[in-house]
Amino acid sequence: MNKYLLLLFVLLMYSTGLKSQETIKLFYTSDWKVTKEDEAIYYRESEYDLNNFELDGSVFDYALSGKLIMEGNYLNGKKNGNFIFYYDNGEIKNKGQYENNRRIGRWEYFYNNGKLKQVVLFKSRNEHDFSVLEYYNRDGKQLLENGTGKWKNDSIQTGMFDTESLKTVTGQFNDSLKHGVWKLIRISDNKLMHSERFQKGKLVEATIYNAQFDYYGTISSEIVNKIPDENSTKFINTEKFDLDTTVYPVALLFSDVETIFETITGKKYEVQNRDAGYIYGDYSLLEFLEKNIRYPRSAVDERITGKVYVGVVIDSLGNTRKVQLVKGIHEDLDKEAQRVVRLVDKWMPAIRDGKVVKSTITIPVNFQIKE
Template sequence: MKAYFSSLLFLVSYCNCVAQQDTLFLSEEWIETSKETAQFYRIETSVFTEKEMVMVEDYYLDGQLKMVGYFTFPKSQIRQGRFVFYHRNGTKASEGNFEKGHCAGDWIYWYKNGVKKETRFFETPEPTKELSQMGKVIDLWDSTGRHLVVNGTGDYQSSDDEEDYTIQGRLVNSRREGEWLGRYENGAIFFKEKYQNDVLISGVSYDSIGTEYRYKELAVQPEPKVGMHKFYVYISKNLRYPKAARRQGIEGKVFVQFFINEEGKIVDVKAIKGISQDCDEAAEKVVAGAPDWTPGIQRGQRVKVKMILPITFKIH
């Protein structure tokens, strides 16, 4: 699942005093890694205001800017404030605000050719409110500038370069209505869905050989069969702290990437950021031996899902 992305004038309101600047190298999964294996690099500038903030600039290795925005301490964990994202060719891809790590307010998106693509509105996060990270489509244009959706009403047509299919359907006041279709690049139907007032009534999708899968939920996340709490208990009880690492005082977090395949098995386990070879191997071993999961489901079909689990080694 996919699982599951300018001008710096806005710095004026924040930059009372710049403390220090750090450069980090990041993997494809946005985990800190070595320069040799990095896909991107990040420049972090500490900013002291009423709230401690970090200004973050992400770059491709060739120096092309990918993103600029602000994170709250500690260590840039939560997106907060204005963000700008860029296409690989350097044109602006999207711009908007984050509030406590969630998109909030008005966001604007552009095609690679610089033509405005769409505007969306995201509700401000509240503690007791479940948020849709899809947002409400307000306006939509095609790549030539033709206005397809006006003030939330019109015929929606997606054209996401990261997907191998397109989506089309009717929006009324930013809500999906009637039949929505997904088509592969060759024109074959991927799915058909019926909506009423933005609520999915029913859906059917098709795999590569035409098998039908019916569903009433767009996606179901994988979960341990024993439950998430017991999964963490298993990890805690079965993790072995390597003796050599303990003697040397090695502590820290190992980030373990793994996949839940279509049968719910844990496969392709790999430490993507570690602290020592023996700790990395211990973390991989405990994850690989964990009980099975229920598989992830997307539009009625079982899918392979990537997961990342941080495992902490701490000497007490």
């Protein structure tokens, strides 16, 4: 794929709003894969919409000892609302609000001794767009006040450059805007891995260390998530029923969500109402689209981006009966979006009042070019 292209695929099933909620208890491994109780490190009590097999409502995560480690809220399968995370000693680690799976607004972070570490404002759903309003060292000394001062985020893990050691980010804010030189330093040997220079919040230039060839190259975009969401892997795994294959057969990974649910909970659930969808779930459909779609050269040359809306008629057996353009943006992008959707051959039919029925879903495919 052309190195200047970044393809983002957004799947939005137009829901009928038909829900059937029930509180479910699931057990997890240390890397948050569903497992059996005698193999578990954590467990979760959460509300599921069993018509659509997605989180919907309150979610509580615990260590196996019963100690609370997270509480939050989901809406239609996405993190929406207030979340609180806890240290092993019961002190609050950080708290704030998610909106459509992204941190938004004011977040507070604490040391494990209960003292405030920092107050961060996430300004939009782009998590690079943040400012630190207050920052304190572990002794309680304030180093950044009213959006101005020096800032440090230590012991962060990022796979952008290597996965062998933790990193430290240092930088400065001026009137809540990134200013001056920001550095990403590898803790193990104090090596500079990445630097970015800002002028009143605007990125001026950046360099990145290439470990393979041992040199620093210039790039034109801000790429380091300076406050990465340390729970991102946990969220992804739990939201898609990622399974521990040491206790569950690998073949179960390729089953529909109802079969997976029955296997891991021991409860058979008869769905009364649900929308049609991909039999292996939305995450798998996104992966399928991303793997198979090709950005037309003509659209790249003309810098055409945007969403193509594709309608799919699915019969009561889960077969594709018709793929049609609902709303297009460019002839070649429209054709490509329809082509890749036609490749999908395993749909889960809609159910109304306990009966499978023919229905139509709409899939927006978002084409973007990012230099």
